[in-house]
Amino acid sequence: MKFLVCISQAPDTTSRIAFTNGDSEFDSNGVQYIVNPYDEWYALVRAIELKEANGGSVTTITVGDANCDPIIRKALAIGADDAFRIDAKPTDALQVARLIADHAEKNGYDVVLCGKETIDHNGAIVPAMIAEMLDCGFVANATHLEVTGTTAKLKREAAGGEETIELECPFVLSAAKGMAEQRIPNMRGIMSARTKPLQVEQAEAPAQTRVQRFALPPEKGACHMIDAENAAELVRLLREEAKVI
Amino acid sequence: MPQNLFVYSEKKPKSFSMSVLTLVSTKNGQPTKGGLEAASYGVALSKQLNSEAVAVVSGDLQDGSSLGDTGIGRILKFPSPLTDSGQWAKLAEHAAKLVGATAVVTSHDHFGKAIAPRVAVRLGAGMVSGVTQLPQENAVEKNVFSGKASAQVEVTAPIAVYSVTPNAFGVRSEGGTAQIETIEVEVGQAKEHITSFEPASADGQVPLPEAELVVSAGRGLKGPENWGIVEELARALGATTACSRPVSDIGWRPHHEHVGQTGITIRPNLYIAAGISGAIQHLAGVNQSKTIVVINTDPEAPFFKAADYGIVGDAFEVLPKLTAAVKALD
Numbered sequence: 001m002k003f004l005v006c007i008s009q010a011p012d013t014t015s016r017i018a019f020t021n022g023d024s025e026f027d028s029n030g031v032q033y034i035v036n037p038y039d040e041w042y043a044l045v046r047a048i049e050l051k052e053a054n055g056g057s058v059t060t061i062t063v064g065d066a067n068c069d070p071i072i073r074k075a076l077a078i079g080a081d082d083a084f085r086i087d088a089k090p091t092d093a094l095q096v097a098r099l100i101a102d103h104a105e106k107n108g109y110d111v112v113l114c115g116k117e118t119i120d121h122n123g124a125i126v127p128a129m130i131a132e133m134l135d136c137g138f139v140a141n142a143t144h145l146e147v148t149g150t151t152a153k154l155k156r157e158a159a160g161g162e163e164t165i166e167l168e169c170p171f172v173l174s175a176a177k178g179m180a181e182q183r184i185p186n187m188r189g190i191m192s193a194r195t196k197p198l199q200v201e202q203a204e205a206p207a208q209t210r211v212q213r214f215a216l217p218p219e220k221g222a223c224h225m226i227d228a229e230n231a232a233e234l235v236r237l238l239r240e241e242a243k244v245i
Numbered sequence: 246m247p248q249n250l251f252v253y254s255e256k257k258p259k260s261f262s263m264s265v266l267t268l269v270s271t272k273n274g275q276p277t278k279g280g281l282e283a284a285s286y287g288v289a290l291s292k293q294l295n296s297e298a299v300a301v302v303s304g305d306l307q308d309g310s311s312l313g314d315t316g317i318g319r320i321l322k323f324p325s326p327l328t329d330s331g332q333w334a335k336l337a338e339h340a341a342k343l344v345g346a347t348a349v350v351t352s353h354d355h356f357g358k359a360i361a362p363r364v365a366v367r368l369g370a371g372m373v374s375g376v377t378q379l380p381q382e383n384a385v386e387k388n389v390f391s392g393k394a395s396a397q398v399e400v401t402a403p404i405a406v407y408s409v410t411p412n413a414f415g416v417r418s419e420g421g422t423a424q425i426e427t428i429e430v431e432v433g434q435a436k437e438h439i440t441s442f443e444p445a446s447a448d449g450q451v452p453l454p455e456a457e458l459v460v461s462a463g464r465g466l467k468g469p470e471n472w473g474i475v476e477e478l479a480r481a482l483g484a485t486t487a488c489s490r491p492v493s494d495i496g497w498r499p500h501h502e503h504v505g506q507t508g509i510t511i512r513p514n515l516y517i518a519a520g521i522s523g524a525i526q527h528l529a530g531v532n533q534s535k536t537i538v539v540i541n542t543d544p545e546a547p548f549f550k551a552a553d554y555g556i557v558g559d560a561f562e563v564l565p566k567l568t569a570a571v572k573a574l575d
Binding site: 011013014017019037038041092093094097119120121122123124125126127128129131132133135136137138139140141143153156157158159160161162163164165166167168171174177178207208209210211212213214215216217220221223224225226227228231232234235236237238239242244245 | 272277279329330331334353354355358359360361362363365366367369370371372373374375384387388389390391392393394395396397398399400401402436437438439440441442443444445452455457458482500501503506507508509514515525526529535536538539549550551552553554555556557558559562563566567569570571573574
């Protein structure tokens with residue numbers, strides 16, 4: 001079974017969020033980048049678990065420049081076998097999906113796994129776009145994945161409950177919490193990651209959207225403190241001032 | 246074109262050359278709340294673009310009254326229910342071309358996340374997900390960096406696909422009625438087969454992503470046996486319960502209640518957090534809530550900086566008082 005895991009870099013959760021170039025670009029100055037948590041904790045780890053259980057290979061793919069290489073090495077240290085980097089600046093979901101789908105079509109994978117979204121653009125668009133481009137089935141926000149032969153059983157959180165979905169390989173999923181537990185790479189993994197193959201490919205694809213500018217939210221006003229003895233006053237404020245109950 | 250393909254209503258009040266098409270999910274014969282919110286967005290957008298507001302549904306829609314009330318004038322109904330995202334995308338593409346859609350709208354939930362990007366690919370459209378308000382001056386706003394910033398995104402393609410953040414735009418009543426037309430299109434074989442559905446909770450709570458009121462608690466509650474006071478306040482308010490990551494990780498509460506960066510992102514009208522310090526990862530999942538109430542024994546808890554209302558106090562004392570005060574409301 002061949003697994004392809006889509007890995008994106010994302011600013012560490014605690015990064016200061018600031019913008020540059022007329023607020024049109026994220027200011028990466030001094031920002032520590034990590035593997036997008038949903039890609040790493042859920043998609044990558046589950047693919048590795050299934051490979052360990054049933055055999056096969058786990059390949060990662062990333063769209064980005066050489067600055068992405070450290071997070072790709074981390075994915076290899078966690079247990080991926082090899083990696084591809086498409087050397088293009090990611091600008092838009094359609095562009096990224098096209099670059100990944102073209103690679104997947106050429107190389108043939110049984111399962112393509114993505115995180116449910118990236119923590120910077122919060123798009124949740126690329127996974128289903130890849131599925132459409134590959135003309136295969138798709139499950140968004142999957143919380144569980146088992147594969148028997150070429151049949152997969154997935155679960156996802158749907159309105160008010162959990163659905164079980166069956167589909168045949170090849171297919172695409174986006175992974176959410178529940179799929180797997182975070183894995184910390186061990187020293188052997190980190191050492192072997194240095195020599196695992198990371199292939200860089202050149203490709204281009206058009207974008208259909210453009211970020212004009214970013215903005216920070218307005219400063220939140222001071223918190224209105226209420227005495228613990230006077231909880232009823234809070235309920236009054238929620239009804240009469242905030243008008244939420 | 247075979248005659249039974251489309252059944253048009255006799256009179257058409259106004260003819261448009263362009264339209265805004267909303268993809269509406271249904272459950273038990275009715276549009277979902279997300280579907281009605283998307284329809285309201287589609288109607289408002291159609292007014293802005295001087296276009297017709299059209300909705301497309303598959304299978305089980307008993308009547309078009311709730312969609313008509315949002316201002317949708319025309320509903321295209323595919324005769325059998327579709328759950329496969331690829332089939333739905335083919336239906337949506339056909340409907341969009343049929344009505345000359347320049348924008349396609351849907352909900353940013355498990356329905357829209359699976360279907361809208363596929364529709365964007367089929368139409369060669371530019372897609373913006375998780376929008377919260379109408380486009381202005383050729384750009385639409387969406388939240389980015391987990392609510393820590395917003396972006397103005399321009400669609401450079403002739404057709405735009407928007408998915409609307411749940412509980413952001415609201416369901417609007419325009420008091421109209423909708424004509425239902427049957428639409429037939431070859432959608433191919435289903436690849437995704439839903440084999441079972443298990444309801445999350447028996448107590449009839451609104452699912453977290455759709456909830457308008459949420460009561461959440463963290464490690465400050467000291468143990469799972471103490472959750473009664475959280476559930477009682479939630480019941481009194483008609484709210485949904487949630488929890489912080491440590492609490493779901495140690496198994497005090499089920500995973501599907503975990504809100505935060507790695508759990509569920511929510512946007513309720515009211516978020517009450519008891520015994521949660523407010524780590525940045527937790528804030529990322531809740532900071533788009535319209536009103537935040539924080540109850541914590543530690544006056545230095547970082548969560549107070551993100552709160553609208555705060556009480557420094559013990560959740561074990563404050564929550565029952567709040568429950569009593571809520572019950573005392575008329």
